[in-house]
Amino acid sequence: MKNRNQRPGSPRLRTPKRPPASPSRPPRPPAADLHIHTTHSDGVCSPCEVVIAAANIGLSALAITDHDTLSALAVARPEAVRLGLELVGGIELTAEFEGREVHILGHFVRDDEPALVAATTALRRDRVERLKGMVGRLAALGLSVDLTALGRAFPRATLGRRHLAEWLVRSGQVSGHREAFTRYLGDDGPAHVPKPRLAGAVAIALIQAAGGVAGLAHPSYDLRELTLRGLVDAGLGSIEVEGHGMDARRGQRLRAWADRYRLIPIAGSDFHAGDRPGRWIGSITTPGADLDRLRERATRPPLPPGGDSGEPIVPEDCDPGRYLPA
Numbered sequence: 001m002k003n004r005n006q007r008p009g010s011p012r013l014r015t016p017k018r019p020p021a022s023p024s025r026p027p028r029p030p031a032a033d034l035h036i037h038t039t040h041s042d043g044v045c046s047p048c049e050v051v052i053a054a055a056n057i058g059l060s061a062l063a064i065t066d067h068d069t070l071s072a073l074a075v076a077r078p079e080a081v082r083l084g085l086e087l088v089g090g091i092e093l094t095a096e097f098e099g100r101e102v103h104i105l106g107h108f109v110r111d112d113e114p115a116l117v118a119a120t121t122a123l124r125r126d127r128v129e130r131l132k133g134m135v136g137r138l139a140a141l142g143l144s145v146d147l148t149a150l151g152r153a154f155p156r157a158t159l160g161r162r163h164l165a166e167w168l169v170r171s172g173q174v175s176g177h178r179e180a181f182t183r184y185l186g187d188d189g190p191a192h193v194p195k196p197r198l199a200g201a202v203a204i205a206l207i208q209a210a211g212g213v214a215g216l217a218h219p220s221y222d223l224r225e226l227t228l229r230g231l232v233d234a235g236l237g238s239i240e241v242e243g244h245g246m247d248a249r250r251g252q253r254l255r256a257w258a259d260r261y262r263l264i265p266i267a268g269s270d271f272h273a274g275d276r277p278g279r280w281i282g283s284i285t286t287p288g289a290d291l292d293r294l295r296e297r298a299t300r301p302p303l304p305p306g307g308d309s310g311e312p313i314v315p316e317d318c319d320p321g322r323y324l325p326a
């Protein structure tokens with residue numbers, strides 16, 4: 001199970017112990033991957049694994065930005081401290097603005113902020129209802145999903161379409177994820193139920209109240225300047241200016257808008273799993289100078305390395321070699 005996705009012959013990534021910098025090789029400039037998912041939402045690597053992977057790649061910082069949950073941060077923090085890596089408290093909130101879904105990233109948020117924690121708890125509760133709705137629709141189409149077993153298979157995840165697709169594949173009811181989405185679970189598919197979403201301005205306000213900087217994730221290709229201005233008026237502080245499938249021209253336009261509206265340009269891999277080529281941890285990064293600007297714009301000091309929740313931290317699987325390229 002542990003090594004099921006490891007490619008034959010690929011060397012397993014070892015847990016690094018921060019070797020002293022080699023005198024012959026200049027240190028890499030600071031770079032941060034500010035958009036990473038873990039098993040606490042819909043990623044396949046545990047919080048601890050993504051920290052180890054980021055250290056292996058030579059990043060100076062990473063942000064875990066799970067969908068609508070902060071729970072990975074407390075688990076990842078001790079590992080980041082051990083490896084001397086900066087862990088930026090992050091989240092990706094599912095929101096709606098002008099009738100469309102937008103994803104609002106939060107960076108340097110504190111994971112002990114009651115309002116943000118309460119909002120994410122409510123979102124996840126609504127997600128459970130959504131999941132049950134989709135399972136009901138699949139059943140009406142002649143497909144079966146055992147929700148209890150699905151929960152056991154992904155014990156910490158916020159279950160969603162990706163997990164349903166995985167179930168359908170593993171149980172042989174579809175040939176692959178593509179079929180699961182094109183026939184059933186895609187946005188226009190007969191089993192799809194829309195995701196619960198926060199109002200965009202509420203998502204931004206929650207992130208600010210938690211001390212963080214709110215950023216627009218993967219801006220849509222048809223994002224209008226007027227829409228962006230509306231988000232800026234609501235308190236947006238950063239915007240992703242690089243991403244998979246985003247060409248250089250589009251990136252330039254986003255950077256120009258970032259300049260015009262004093263938004264900090266940010267970037268990250270949006271890493272979920274090894275099955276999305278080119279989206280490995282560290283494949284897209286934010287330079288150290290922009291990370292510094294983001295840190296300066298945050299309004300509350302981050303939690304201390306050990307956190308202060310007093311909750312015991314349950315160790316989780318740590319084997320980044322499973323999903324990372326050789």
Ligand SMILES: [Zn+2]
Nearest residue numbers: 092103217218
């Ligand atoms: Zn997103």
Ligand SMILES: [Zn+2]
Nearest residue numbers: 035037092270
């Ligand atoms: Zn994401």
